[in-house]
Amino acid sequence: MTWIKDFAKASYGIYAGNTIDAFQPLDFFHFFGLWYDLWLIEVLKAFDKLDVDKKHYKDLKHLLPMPSNMRAILIKAIPSYVGAGKKNKEVYRRFTNFKARMLQEACIEDPFGKYSTPLHRREEVEQIMKTILWRTATESDARVLGKLITAAASIVHGLYNDVVTDFGWDAYGPYHKHRAGKNLTLLIRDFPDLQPHPLWPKELMPEIKKFQIYQLFEKVEWEISCVGCHTILKSGNPISGLRYFAVIADGKPLTLEEIKKLTFHLATKAESLYKEIRKKDFEELKLMVMWQECYQLKALLEAAGMDWRPTAEMLDAIKNQPLQTGVLPHGVMMTSLDQYMKEFHLETFEKEVLKN
């Protein structure tokens, strides 16, 4: 029994009812096969140096990206095994098993995010409930927060594109809590790195490094489908159902006026940044995507005394190379778990890599 079926049930939620032809600005599923195995070989050198196989998530947490990001890496790594010609099975086995174990230890109740991202322990949630300076919400406030999330998501889509969105945007919960006589749902949005200096010049990045949005809803049920940016509204109205909120940017609670200013700032930056991305030619886009993907594990590789940036061999592997074809079907809508497991090569991966 491997972890892959549980992972498939959770990650299918991302693609159910979707086709895979909408990734921006590059169809990365047909790009990773050119070089992903070479990157994983480097990452495994860091695993050895840090002896990660003997360490628990809590000992490595500070070196790893957030849970949604680790799930997204699995989603990309598995098809890349096929795209890379089904080589280096042991590399893929060790890398994906490690990521799966980290998720099982980080989010015990729902490791792969079938319904949620329960990163916080019960006592940590209690602490959040007690220490946050909650503001009572109106419908107008809820719309302001919706626009803030839209602006923040847009700058994240600029900084990290569809490739590593989840490095810049996660969500935790939903946690069910009681406050002021009401049964409430706590949802935390986290934008943990809005200044990835190695990826972009300073003038294209926001003035803040990170911020979090804390929201308490009544009669609103959310699910987080595998990755934090894929929050799914199951029932209720998030505008009329928001009861309390707080926004904390670089450690400082924001007023409503400051939230509106931040929204405008992030939206302006997002437009400027993405216009720059639109100017890039194909070779530049490939390089950008490779750097973004490698950046996710910067902290881990640096802790191992390694350079996190693409190696010369990785750069050679993509230079003047077209995207691959046929790794995943374009234009085909995912309508069942079985179809998803087949088309995204999870069945093949389990049989050839995890069980072999």
Added chain:
Amino acid sequence: MNKLMLKGLPASNGIIEGIAKVFLPGDDAKEFPQDAIMVTTLTDPTMVMAMMKASAIVTDMGGITSHPAILSREMGIPCIVNTKLGTKLIKDGQRIKVDAITGEIYDLD
């Protein structure tokens, strides 16, 4: 008489009537009227200012976890994705009804 024009995937609940604005990547957000219904191929971050003015979003591409779908839910506005022909069939200034419960778009003119 409401005439059914198009059908897509409902991605953020709600029903609204309004004036359509076909808005494509690279268009100037200043030209997007407040509370117009955005009709586009697929949203991207260059369109964020216009998205924040929109009363609803209709796209040719995408699924229920695509960029416009997620952000429409956050803003509490109706959204229909994957209409395939929205930008071809809906005209600037056309009065339309977006029923993002059924995924249907009606011509009101």
